[in-house]
Every structure is written in C-alpha cells, then in structure tokens.
Amino acid sequence: MASLLRRAHSYVAPTDTVDHLVIGGGVVGMAIARELAKIAPTFVIERNENTGMETSNRGSWVVHSGIYYPEEAHKTKLCIRGRQLLYKYCLANDVPHRKVGKLIIATSGEQVAHLDKLHEKGKRLGIPLQMLSGAEARELEPDLSPNCQGALHSPETGIVDGRKLIDALHADVIAAAERYPGGGGEVLTNHRVVRIDRHASETSSSKRGKEHQQYVVQIQTGANPSDNMSNGETSAVLAKCVINAAGLSAHHIMSHLRPPDDPQPIHYCKGSYFAYQGEGAKHVRRLLYPCPDPDFAGLGTHLTMNLDGNIRFGPDTEWLKAPNDAIQASESDWWQEHLAPTESRMAEAIQAVKTYLPNVVDSGFSPDYAGIRPKLKPEGQAADDFSITHPYPNFINLLGIESPGLTSSLAIAEYVRDLVKREVWGLGRSHGKVISGAGRLDEQASAWA
Numbered sequence: 001m002a003s004l005l006r007r008a009h010s011y012v013a014p015t016d017t018v019d020h021l022v023i024g025g026g027v028v029g030m031a032i033a034r035e036l037a038k039i040a041p042t043f044v045i046e047r048n049e050n051t052g053m054e055t056s057n058r059g060s061w062v063v064h065s066g067i068y069y070p071e072e073a074h075k076t077k078l079c080i081r082g083r084q085l086l087y088k089y090c091l092a093n094d095v096p097h098r099k100v101g102k103l104i105i106a107t108s109g110e111q112v113a114h115l116d117k118l119h120e121k122g123k124r125l126g127i128p129l130q131m132l133s134g135a136e137a138r139e140l141e142p143d144l145s146p147n148c149q150g151a152l153h154s155p156e157t158g159i160v161d162g163r164k165l166i167d168a169l170h171a172d173v174i175a176a177a178e179r180y181p182g183g184g185g186e187v188l189t190n191h192r193v194v195r196i197d198r199h200a201s202e203t204s205s206s207k208r209g210k211e212h213q214q215y216v217v218q219i220q221t222g223a224n225p226s227d228n229m230s231n232g233e234t235s236a237v238l239a240k241c242v243i244n245a246a247g248l249s250a251h252h253i254m255s256h257l258r259p260p261d262d263p264q265p266i267h268y269c270k271g272s273y274f275a276y277q278g279e280g281a282k283h284v285r286r287l288l289y290p291c292p293d294p295d296f297a298g299l300g301t302h303l304t305m306n307l308d309g310n311i312r313f314g315p316d317t318e319w320l321k322a323p324n325d326a327i328q329a330s331e332s333d334w335w336q337e338h339l340a341p342t343e344s345r346m347a348e349a350i351q352a353v354k355t356y357l358p359n360v361v362d363s364g365f366s367p368d369y370a371g372i373r374p375k376l377k378p379e380g381q382a383a384d385d386f387s388i389t390h391p392y393p394n395f396i397n398l399l400g401i402e403s404p405g406l407t408s409s410l411a412i413a414e415y416v417r418d419l420v421k422r423e424v425w426g427l428g429r430s431h432g433k434v435i436s437g438a439g440r441l442d443e444q445a446s447a448w449a
Helices: 002-008 027-036 074-093 109-125 134-140 162-179 247-255 329-338 343-354 405-425 440-448
Strands: 016-023 041-045 102-106 130-133 150-154 158-160 184-188 191-202 211-221 233-244 267-276 287-290 302-305 311-314 318-320 365-375 387-392 395-399
Touching (some): 016 027, 016 211, 027 041, 027 162, 027 184, 027 233, 027 405, 041 191, 074 158, 074 162, 102 109, 102 134, 109 130, 109 150, 130 134, 134 150, 158 162, 162 184, 191 233, 233 247, 233 405, 247 365, 247 395, 267 329, 267 343, 311 343, 311 365, 395 405
Parallel strands (some): 016 041, 016 233, 102 287, 233 395
Antiparallel strands (some): 102 150, 191 211, 211 233, 267 311, 267 318, 267 365, 287 302
C-alpha cells in the first residue's frame, strides 16, 4: 500500500518542524507522547475522530500481573513495570480502576503442573501469587466447576476504565507546554499519514553532528480511503524523530521506508466478546481465566468484568486472512469489516466457559463486541514478543503491541523515551541499530509449554 500512496501523492515541502512525531493515538502512542512532550514539542497523528479508537478500545481493559511470558521478554518486564506505573497513575489522575484479582483455573493434573511453573516464575519475578487447591479456589469462587483441581491466585490483577485512561493521557500531552519548560504537545485527530520521505539536514552548529536524518511526513485530512486517499487536504511536517505506534497500521507506516518488494508483514487475530447475564456466574467476584494454551495465541476465553460488575467472556481466537493490500489503498482497513463479534462462534465459546463454570446457561450469552490483535507470527507459530526497534536513524518502530500492551503502556513509554534520549538526542545516536526486535520469544518457546 505504501508504494501505491507514494504514486498517488507527490512530494510536498514541509511547512512546519517538530522534534517528535508520534504516529498513532492509541494508549501506547499517547503514553509515549506524554513522556516525549515533557522533553520537546511533540505531535500525535491519529487517523480516527478520537484517540484510542482501535485496539485500545476493544480489549478486556485488564491490568495484568505479567506471569505468562518468558522472564527476559519485553512482555514480562514492561508488563510488571507498567502495572506498577499504571496503578500509581490511576490514583494520581482519578482514573477509575479496581484490583479485583484473578484466578487461573486448572482442570487437570497437567494444567496444575503448568500453574506450579507459573507460580515459581512469579516468585523469581517478585509477582505476588498464591497457589490454591481446587477446594480453596471453590471457596473463593463457589460457581467454579467441581473439576477444578487447582488455581493460581493473582491478587494484583485488576481492571481499569481504558477510555478514561486514554483521555487522561491525552490531557497530559496537551498540558505539557504549561507544565514543562521546553516541552509541548499537540494531538491531531482525523489526520492520516500518506507518505514519508527521508530528509538529511546539515546541522553544523548542533551537538548532534553535521548529518542528522529527519523525515518529511505527509499528512492528509478529510480524505476518502475508498478513493485511494487521493482527495482531502494535504500538508507536510519535518520531523526530527518519528515514533511509529500505529498499531494495526504500523506495518504500513514502516513500509514507507522499506523497499517496495520487501513490505513489513503482519497478521491479524480477531477476538469476539460475549456478554453474560444469568445463572452460574452470579457469585463471581474475580476475573477467571482458563489455563492458557502453549502457543499463547490468546489467553483462552476468560471471564472479565467492567467496573459496574457486568460480566463478559472472551476473547476467542479467530485468525483473519488479509486481502492483497497492494491492489488499492482502501484495502488497508479491510479489518474494520470484522469488528462485529462472530456470532457463529458463540456456541464454541460457551463450551469453553463451561469447562470452568459448568452452570452457565446458553440463553444468558449475547454478542458484545470484537477486537483485532496485531501478530508478528502467523497462525500455528509461537507468539512473539513486543518489537521495539530503531531500524533507521531517528525512526523508532513498534510492532505487534498486543496484550499486555495496555498494562505495559506507561513502561513502554519510559523505554521509548530513554531510547530517544540516548540514541536520538544523545551521544550514542544510532545509525540503524536494532535495539530490540521480534523473535525473542521463539528462542524460549519451551518456557511457554
């Protein structure tokens, strides 16, 4: 798609300059912008009418503990740090949240053994966890199946109002100019990136050296995607540093800088959620998760709740096949046609739920909503770590930021902030050095089994 957009949009000279340009206004993009706006002027480019309207708005809004992933993975380290930062941020900014706790349910001896391993890992990582017998688990949650042979209790797991969290981050970005000398932030919604060009500037007076890679980022507003983005108002900005946090479109942004015959691959996994009202779950007070599958495409069809106590089950795992997005730019958003929950999969989800809550009734389930998760590996391959790379000078790339992305968001922001300060503005400025990339989890796949 990137090559098609370049043909549709001729080069436009920039009319403004910004130190940091963050592409994508989801919870991760807004958290990054919040940190960078403290340092220097920062723009956020978000293609939707509001921030946080895609993956961030269609998840479980669970604050995870960080026990599922290999110990050295970003998903572990950033989740643990992010959970601590998130609870502190919510308290300081009146973002509604609650530590409700979670039980991970084992219904076989093999699953109990897996939970024992998770428990031992939690001890090493300093995560508060408690291993329970089946009887102890049913004492806490009487609706659990008599087949429950054990459970891992995570008291630090919680829920958060994701919409209020994103709004609070948005407000922080806008207020940065008043709070931090030299800082500043602006969030442009209904704006879409349609072209990125490298721009080498001479900055002989700069402590960063004579050659400093910058980027001319062409932005369009009011365009119609069905017309290959060829209409609408176009402008361009010269960005000293670009952070690609575009989520489901991050691979398209990256492809603007890659050779046309080497596009950035990505895969999409849909998860449907089903609301529930009825018998068999009326006594539930905690989040309930089945013991996860070894490939970790998802965490199983689990019970979550919102802050009003309304119960929903999900997400399930439904891999989507993308069309050939080289045909026309409008197909880059093909996944939006899949945002309704897949009702035909509800019966399968009900059977999964009944393995740990056997008395739920089929009539109590109804389709609720669905979300799409960006995956770096296709169906059948072990899940990947977050990919946070510095592939080109002054261009930071984030790919595959799925769960536990919301929990990790503030820690990811710290990580990217330090990376920018060290590799972009500092003496250790990178010339295409990869700081951390996808594939880390493949090396430790046995730890997931």
